[in-house]
Amino acid sequence: MPEHIPILVVEDNEDDSFLLIRQLALAQLDPFCAVLGDGLQAYEFLLDATTPPKVIFLDLRLPGINGIELLRRIREHPRLHYITVIIMTGSLSPADVRQCSELGVTNYLPKPIDLVTFMSIVGKYASASAFSDTTSLARISCEVVGMSVKDPS
Numbered sequence: 001m002p003e004h005i006p007i008l009v010v011e012d013n014e015d016d017s018f019l020l021i022r023q024l025a026l027a028q029l030d031p032f033c034a035v036l037g038d039g040l041q042a043y044e045f046l047l048d049a050t051t052p053p054k055v056i057f058l059d060l061r062l063p064g065i066n067g068i069e070l071l072r073r074i075r076e077h078p079r080l081h082y083i084t085v086i087i088m089t090g091s092l093s094p095a096d097v098r099q100c101s102e103l104g105v106t107n108y109l110p111k112p113i114d115l116v117t118f119m120s121i122v123g124k125y126a127s128a129s130a131f132s133d134t135t136s137l138a139r140i141s142c143e144v145v146g147m148s149v150k151d152p153s
Helices: 014-026 038-046 067-076 094-102 116-124
Strands: 008-010 032-036 056-057 085-091 109-110 141-144
Touching: 008 014, 014 032, 038 067, 056 141, 067 085, 067 094, 067 116, 067 141, 094 109, 094 141, 109 116
Parallel strands: 008 032, 008 056, 032 141, 056 085, 085 109
Antiparallel strands: none
Protein backbone atom coordinates (compact mmCIF):
# COMPACT_ATOMS: atom_id res chain seq x y z
CA MET A 1 0.00 0.00 0.00
CA PRO A 2 1.32 3.46 -0.78
CA GLU A 3 2.25 5.51 2.26
CA HIS A 4 -0.11 8.32 1.24
CA ILE A 5 -3.56 7.90 -0.31
CA PRO A 6 -4.88 11.35 -1.34
CA ILE A 7 -8.41 10.13 -2.17
CA LEU A 8 -10.56 7.75 -0.14
CA VAL A 9 -13.80 6.42 -1.60
CA VAL A 10 -16.18 4.97 1.00
CA GLU A 11 -18.91 3.25 -1.01
CA ASP A 12 -20.42 -0.21 -0.56
CA ASN A 13 -21.84 -0.46 -4.09
CA GLU A 14 -19.12 -1.80 -6.41
CA ASP A 15 -20.71 -0.34 -9.55
CA ASP A 16 -20.91 3.14 -7.98
CA SER A 17 -17.27 2.83 -6.86
CA PHE A 18 -16.17 1.87 -10.34
CA LEU A 19 -18.07 4.75 -11.95
CA LEU A 20 -16.62 7.24 -9.47
CA ILE A 21 -13.08 6.04 -10.12
CA ARG A 22 -13.64 6.22 -13.86
CA GLN A 23 -14.85 9.82 -13.53
CA LEU A 24 -11.85 10.74 -11.40
CA ALA A 25 -9.61 9.38 -14.15
CA LEU A 26 -11.48 11.39 -16.79
CA ALA A 27 -10.88 14.50 -14.67
CA GLN A 28 -7.17 13.66 -14.90
CA LEU A 29 -6.93 13.06 -11.18
CA ASP A 30 -4.29 10.41 -11.16
CA PRO A 31 -3.50 9.88 -7.50
CA PHE A 32 -3.59 6.63 -5.71
CA CYS A 33 -7.06 5.92 -4.40
CA ALA A 34 -8.35 3.58 -1.70
CA VAL A 35 -11.85 2.15 -1.88
CA LEU A 36 -13.57 0.83 1.22
CA GLY A 37 -17.09 -0.55 1.42
CA ASP A 38 -17.63 -0.34 5.18
CA GLY A 39 -17.81 2.73 7.44
CA LEU A 40 -15.97 1.15 10.35
CA GLN A 41 -13.19 -0.14 8.07
CA ALA A 42 -12.88 3.37 6.65
CA TYR A 43 -12.53 4.92 10.11
CA GLU A 44 -9.88 2.38 11.12
CA PHE A 45 -8.09 3.02 7.82
CA LEU A 46 -8.07 6.77 8.55
CA LEU A 47 -6.75 6.22 12.07
CA ASP A 48 -3.96 3.98 10.77
CA ALA A 49 -2.98 6.23 7.85
CA THR A 50 0.43 7.86 8.17
CA THR A 51 -0.95 10.83 6.24
CA PRO A 52 -4.75 11.11 5.96
CA PRO A 53 -6.33 11.60 2.52
CA LYS A 54 -7.06 15.07 1.16
CA VAL A 55 -10.56 14.18 -0.08
CA ILE A 56 -13.14 11.58 0.95
CA PHE A 57 -16.07 10.62 -1.28
CA LEU A 58 -18.57 9.23 1.21
CA ASP A 59 -21.84 7.34 0.84
CA LEU A 60 -24.27 7.59 3.76
CA ARG A 61 -25.79 4.11 3.70
CA LEU A 62 -22.91 1.85 4.71
CA PRO A 63 -22.41 -1.34 6.70
CA GLY A 64 -20.35 -1.09 9.88
CA ILE A 65 -21.12 2.50 10.81
CA ASN A 66 -23.18 4.74 8.57
CA GLY A 67 -21.75 7.70 6.69
CA ILE A 68 -23.09 10.33 9.08
CA GLU A 69 -21.48 8.61 12.08
CA LEU A 70 -18.23 8.26 10.13
CA LEU A 71 -18.40 11.95 9.22
CA ARG A 72 -19.04 12.85 12.87
CA ARG A 73 -15.99 10.84 13.97
CA ILE A 74 -13.85 12.47 11.29
CA ARG A 75 -14.91 15.96 12.37
CA GLU A 76 -14.26 15.19 16.05
CA HIS A 77 -10.78 13.77 15.46
CA PRO A 78 -7.98 16.36 15.73
CA ARG A 79 -5.91 14.77 12.95
CA LEU A 80 -8.82 14.23 10.53
CA HIS A 81 -11.24 17.13 11.02
CA TYR A 82 -9.87 19.22 8.11
CA ILE A 83 -10.39 16.58 5.39
CA THR A 84 -12.63 17.61 2.50
CA VAL A 85 -15.68 15.32 2.50
CA ILE A 86 -18.02 15.03 -0.47
CA ILE A 87 -21.23 13.11 0.17
CA MET A 88 -22.55 10.96 -2.69
CA THR A 89 -25.78 9.28 -1.65
CA GLY A 90 -29.24 8.18 -2.66
CA SER A 91 -30.68 9.91 0.40
CA LEU A 92 -32.68 13.08 -0.09
CA SER A 93 -33.76 13.09 3.55
CA PRO A 94 -33.82 16.65 4.89
CA ALA A 95 -32.43 15.31 8.18
CA ASP A 96 -29.43 13.77 6.38
CA VAL A 97 -28.80 16.96 4.40
CA ARG A 98 -29.02 19.07 7.58
CA GLN A 99 -26.71 16.78 9.58
CA CYS A 100 -24.14 16.71 6.80
CA SER A 101 -24.28 20.48 6.49
CA GLU A 102 -23.83 20.88 10.24
CA LEU A 103 -20.84 18.54 10.06
CA GLY A 104 -19.21 20.65 7.35
CA VAL A 105 -19.41 18.58 4.19
CA THR A 106 -18.03 20.29 1.12
CA ASN A 107 -20.72 19.01 -1.26
CA TYR A 108 -23.85 16.85 -0.97
CA LEU A 109 -24.53 15.06 -4.25
CA PRO A 110 -27.71 12.95 -4.54
CA LYS A 111 -27.52 9.81 -6.69
CA PRO A 112 -27.78 9.39 -9.53
CA ILE A 113 -25.01 11.93 -9.83
CA ASP A 114 -25.37 14.56 -12.52
CA LEU A 115 -22.18 14.20 -14.55
CA VAL A 116 -21.79 17.93 -15.28
CA THR A 117 -22.14 18.83 -11.59
CA PHE A 118 -19.81 16.04 -10.56
CA MET A 119 -17.13 17.01 -13.08
CA SER A 120 -17.41 20.65 -12.00
CA ILE A 121 -16.77 19.66 -8.38
CA VAL A 122 -14.01 17.19 -9.21
CA GLY A 123 -12.44 19.76 -11.53
CA LYS A 124 -11.66 21.87 -8.47
CA TYR A 125 -9.31 19.14 -7.32
CA ALA A 126 -7.86 18.21 -10.72
CA SER A 127 -5.46 21.12 -10.69
CA ALA A 128 -5.22 21.48 -6.93
CA SER A 129 -1.77 21.54 -5.42
CA ALA A 130 -3.09 19.01 -2.90
CA PHE A 131 -2.15 16.32 -5.41
CA SER A 132 1.10 17.81 -6.71
CA ASP A 133 3.16 15.49 -4.52
CA THR A 134 1.61 12.35 -6.00
CA THR A 135 3.03 10.17 -8.71
CA SER A 136 1.36 10.97 -12.02
CA LEU A 137 -0.06 7.92 -13.73
CA ALA A 138 -1.45 7.41 -17.21
CA ARG A 139 -4.73 6.34 -15.62
CA ILE A 140 -6.00 6.24 -12.09
CA SER A 141 -4.40 3.62 -9.88
CA CYS A 142 -6.70 2.31 -7.27
CA GLU A 143 -5.72 0.20 -4.33
CA VAL A 144 -8.87 -1.62 -3.44
CA VAL A 145 -9.14 -2.40 0.23
CA GLY A 146 -11.89 -4.72 1.37
CA MET A 147 -13.76 -5.09 -1.93
CA SER A 148 -13.14 -5.55 -5.60
CA VAL A 149 -13.86 -2.98 -8.25
CA LYS A 150 -14.99 -4.65 -11.43
CA ASP A 151 -14.73 -3.30 -14.94
CA PRO A 152 -18.18 -3.72 -16.49
CA SER A 153 -16.85 -3.40 -20.06
